[in-house]
Amino acid sequence: DYLTKPFHPDELALLIQALLRRAHGLANQSQLEAAGLRLDEQRQCVCLNGADVDLTAAEFRLLRYFMLHPGQVLSKGHLAEHLYDGETERDSNVIEVHVHHLRRKLGNQLIRTVRGIGYGIDQPAP
Template identity: 70%
Template sequence: MRLLLVEDSVALADELQGNLSRHGYAVDWRTDGRDALYQAQIEPYDIIVLDLGLPGIPGLEVLAQWRREGLGTPVLVLTARGSWAERIEGLRAGADDYLTKPFHPDELLLRLQSLLRRAKGLPNQPTLKAAGLELDESRQVVQRGDEAFALTAAEFRLLRYFMLHPGQLLSKQQLAEHLYDGESERESNVLEVHVNHLRRKLGRDVIETRRGQGYCFTGVAR
């Protein structure tokens, strides 16, 4: 999942980037409100983590402008201030959730997971379930019936995206844009390699190839 992290604290951002990357997020990092305002408008992010105390343009103003311009990406706001007045102001500006500093990294991950599922109209359950598969996002293990399969980091990122979009036709370009950050190479043959790895583990027909169009996740193994 592609994530925009907007945080001006280098130490905190480094920590968050490492943790988020280990849990399957492709992270782009911006430190200034002006850069963040522009960045979210030119790239297809799945979710945004936004600090309020930013240089350039304050976080609440950035958020309000995103919403005025029709950006519907879920936004989780980070703040060092926990007043009810500020929370209400942020929710009115369009925040989807709030997290007050300091916070535990696992809480951030769970809140992001919840927001992503809500955005896709899925229930917020302990595991992600779709098309006969059950994905444990914390352990990066997928289960089908009584069989469990450990996933590499790349396989996990790809399968999670498929399971959040069951039955949908996903082009190679769309998958690349949502699975890799702005600094990564997005070669289609890399995607094909990881798709084939998933097929070997889960069954060749779990992911259908639509020639010239992309892939469709069905979860049906034959």
């Protein structure tokens, strides 16, 4: 396993957690699920209703971050900081572009916009 630069410290922590789970025989817990969507951190792939969806590395990291923070509204600045670790301008529309691409690939209903604040995905029903 490895991380490519740039990476965020949260990604390193997630990778370490995945390695520890694997070492303890709990590798099957490296999947996140919400609304018919399954994100497999080990295989670095996403399935929507059983079908694989091709995502770029940035789209995968952004989707994973959304899925790790369900029910929260995340600002564009916060998302850009996580995704690029300060390498992009905060006023840039790069996050909007990635969200647009994710919506095109996964459907418009998954990621919601909170006008003037940011983006988020809803918490799955219990």
